[in-house]
Amino acid sequence: MLAVLGHRLELQVPVLVRAAVGAGLLLVVCSAACRPGRSALLRPALSVVTGRVLIMFMGWWHVRPxxxxxxxxxxxxxxxxxxxxxxxxxxxxxxxxxxxxxxxxxxxxxxxxxxxxxxxxxxxxxxxxxxxxxxxxxxxxxxxxxxxxxxxxxxxxxxxxxxxxxxxxxxxxxxxxxxxxxxxxxxxxxxxxxxxxxxxxxxxxxxxxxxxxxxxxxxxxxxxxxxxxxxxxxx
The missing domain is CATH 2.60.460 (protein yfey like fold)
Structure with a gap:
C-alpha cells in the first residue's frame, strides 16, 4: 500500500499523532535536524504512508522570524x-x-x-x-x-x-x-x-x-x- 499526501499541510503533531494511532499506524517523525534550516511543513512529494508506517518530514521551508x-x-x-x-x-x-x-x-x-x-x-x-x-x-x-x-x-x-x-x-x-x-x-x-x-x-x-x-x-x-x-x- 502506498498513499501520497496530495496537498500542503500545517504540521500539527498532536493531531497527526491521534490520527495515526486511530488508524493503527506507526508514526515516525524526522525533525528539522534531518534537513537543517527548512520548515515544519509536510512536503507532498516526500510525505508518504508506506505500509503501516507514516513518515513525516519536518524542516522544509521554515521562515525564521x-x-x-x-x-x-x-x-x-x-x-x-x-x-x-x-x-x-x-x-x-x-x-x-x-x-x-x-x-x-x-x-x-x-x-x-x-x-x-x-x-x-x-x-x-x-x-x-x-x-x-x-x-x-x-x-x-x-x-x-x-x-x-x-x-x-x-x-x-x-x-x-x-x-x-x-x-x-x-x-x-x-x-x-x-x-x-x-x-x-x-x-x-x-x-x-x-x-x-x-x-x-x-x-x-x-x-x-x-x-x-x-x-x-x-x-x-x-x-x-x-x-x-x-x-x-x-x-
Missing amino acids: DEERVQWALEPFAAVGPLRFGMGADEVTQALLGVTGDSEHRTWVGGRGNNTWRVSEGRCREFGLHLYYRDGRLSGIAVDALRGPQVTADGTALVGRVPSALEQWMCERAETRPDELAYMSAGVPSSKSLGVVINVQREGDHLLTRPVFYPAEALDDLPHWLPQRAWQIHD
Whole structure:
C-alpha cells in the first residue's frame, strides 16, 4: 500500500499523532535536524504512508522570524553588518566568529600552474549567507530569505519580504533619485544607490526577497560581476 499526501499541510503533531494511532499506524517523525534550516511543513512529494508506517518530514521551508534573526545594517557599497567588501576569507571568518558558530564552507579555484589557490565562494548554510569572492576578496553577499540575518537600509528590512512590497518601496525612493532603479534580466529590481539586487527565493508556493549586495565596482557590469546563478530564483 502506498498513499501520497496530495496537498500542503500545517504540521500539527498532536493531531497527526491521534490520527495515526486511530488508524493503527506507526508514526515516525524526522525533525528539522534531518534537513537543517527548512520548515515544519509536510512536503507532498516526500510525505508518504508506506505500509503501516507514516513518515513525516519536518524542516522544509521554515521562515525564521525577524526576532530570531541577527540584525545587520547596510552601509551601501562598503559593508553588510560586520562583513566589508574587500575582506579576505580569513577576515570574513574572524568577523563572523562573534555572530554565528556556523562555519563557512568554501569553494576554491586556481592552483596547478602557479600553485596559488583562491576562495571563489563561501556558504554559511545554517546562518543563511552565500559569499562571493573575486581574486580572493569579498565581492558579493547574498542573504538567505528563510533564515539569513535581517539587513536594513534606511530603516527598511530587506530580507524575507514580499517582493512586490519591497519593489514599491524602491520605486518610491527612485522618485527623488535619477537613474536609481534598474532591472536584471530575471525582472528583479536593483538599487544603484544602495548597492543591492532584490533577488527572490521560494518559500513553499510563495516568493520572498533574497537580497544580493555588491561593491561600487560592480556597477560597471553588474550582470557579469557574479556567477549567473547568483541572480537566479533560489529554492
